[in-house]
Amino acid sequence: MDLEIIKTDCPKDLPSEHPLPFGKYFTDYMFEMDYTAGTGWHDARILPYGPLSLDPSCMVFHYAQEIFEGLKAYRHGDGSVWLFRPEDNFKRLNNSALRMSMPEVDIDFCLSALKKLVSMDSRWVPEEENASLYIRPFMIATDCALGVHASATYRLCIIMSPSGSYYKNGITPIRIGIEERDVRAVRGGTGGAKCGGNYGGSIRASEKAKLDRCDQVLWLDGVERKYIEEVGSMNIMFKIGDKLVTPELSGSVLPGITRDSILRIASSWGIPVEERKVSVDEIVAGIASGHVSEVWGTGTAAVVSPVGELFYEGKVLTVGDGSIGQLTSRLYDELTGIQWGTKPDSFGWMTAVK
Numbered sequence: 001m002d003l004e005i006i007k008t009d010c011p012k013d014l015p016s017e018h019p020l021p022f023g024k025y026f027t028d029y030m031f032e033m034d035y036t037a038g039t040g041w042h043d044a045r046i047l048p049y050g051p052l053s054l055d056p057s058c059m060v061f062h063y064a065q066e067i068f069e070g071l072k073a074y075r076h077g078d079g080s081v082w083l084f085r086p087e088d089n090f091k092r093l094n095n096s097a098l099r100m101s102m103p104e105v106d107i108d109f110c111l112s113a114l115k116k117l118v119s120m121d122s123r124w125v126p127e128e129e130n131a132s133l134y135i136r137p138f139m140i141a142t143d144c145a146l147g148v149h150a151s152a153t154y155r156l157c158i159i160m161s162p163s164g165s166y167y168k169n170g171i172t173p174i175r176i177g178i179e180e181r182d183v184r185a186v187r188g189g190t191g192g193a194k195c196g197g198n199y200g201g202s203i204r205a206s207e208k209a210k211l212d213r214c215d216q217v218l219w220l221d222g223v224e225r226k227y228i229e230e231v232g233s234m235n236i237m238f239k240i241g242d243k244l245v246t247p248e249l250s251g252s253v254l255p256g257i258t259r260d261s262i263l264r265i266a267s268s269w270g271i272p273v274e275e276r277k278v279s280v281d282e283i284v285a286g287i288a289s290g291h292v293s294e295v296w297g298t299g300t301a302a303v304v305s306p307v308g309e310l311f312y313e314g315k316v317l318t319v320g321d322g323s324i325g326q327l328t329s330r331l332y333d334e335l336t337g338i339q340w341g342t343k344p345d346s347f348g349w350m351t352a353v354k
C-alpha cells in the first residue's frame, strides 16, 4: 500500500511549558488510513494534525467499538530517535481488534508508517531529561447508522504528544485505593483488550479514590472481589520474600508490554518470578508482617511506579517504610536505561527511527 504525504504549510511552535505536561500538546502531523469490508485497508496518509469530521450517527459514538495503543519514542544522547517494542503494540492492537470484531492491521506496514510519521515530526521528540514523545494509535468504527453490529468501515489514526516525565519531582511513591464496589472487567469480558470502553466504566472509581487522596485504583477480580487484577492503567507487581509476584494474565487483565519487559529483566537477574493468583488478603497480611516488602505498577506512561501506600477498607497500609524499594528502583533504572540508550539493549527491544 502507498503512503500519501500531505505537508503542512504552518508548522506549530514547540511547547514552551516546562516541565512538559502529559498528553496536552500534539505534533504537526497525524497518520490515518481507512478500512472498508471487502476492500481492506486503503488511503494510508500522513497529513497535518487536525479534527476528524464524523457523522453524528457514526457507530463509535454509540457502541464504543474503539481500541487504542500507547507507546513512546525516545531521544538518545547522540540525537537519534528510538521506539520501544513497537511491533508488540501493533500485535496487541490486532488482539484487541479480534476481541472487538474489528479488522487487523498489517504490522510491518503500520511500523513503517509510524517510523515515517515520527521522522517527519522528529523535532517534537523532546530533548529534556526523562521526557519522550507519547504515541497514541487508535481505531474507530465509522459506519453511519444506528443498530448494533460490526461496522463495515473503520479508521486507524496515530497521533503523538511530546510528554514530560511522569514524575514532576523525581520518582515518588504513590497511594492506590483498592476498589470494593466497582469492577473493571470479568473473565470473558473485554479486560484483556485495550479498548476505550474499559475506561469509561472505571472513571467513577478513580474519582472516588481521589477523595481518599489516592492516585489510582487497584481493581479486584469481578467475581469474588478477592484477587488482585491491576491498577487503572498499569499492571501491578509485588516483592514477596525474595520473589517477584504478579497476577497471572487471566483474560481480564491487560497484558502490559512493560509488565512483560520487567518480568524478563528480573528473570535474567535470577530473581524468581511467579505469575499467579494474588489475593488481597495475602497482600494485606504480607504488608503487615513485612513479607510483602515492595509494591510497584508497570506501564508505558510511568514505566515503573513505586506504590508507597494502599488504601483498603478505610485504612492506610504503608508498604515497608513507604519509600521506593531497592528492587523497584533497580528495575526502573534498568528499563529506563535501555529506553534512553544509557544501558545496553540486550533484549533487542529498541527500533531506530532514523
Ligand SMILES: *Cc1c(COP(=O)(O)O)cnc(C)c1O
Pocket (backbone or CB within 6 Å): 070, 194, 230, 231, 232, 233, 234, 235, 254, 255, 256, 257, 258, 259, 298, 299, 300, 301
Ligand atoms: C495500557 C494498559 C496497561 C499497561 O500496558 P503497557 O503496555 O505496559 O503500557 C495496563 N493496564 C491497562 C488497563 C492498560 O490499558
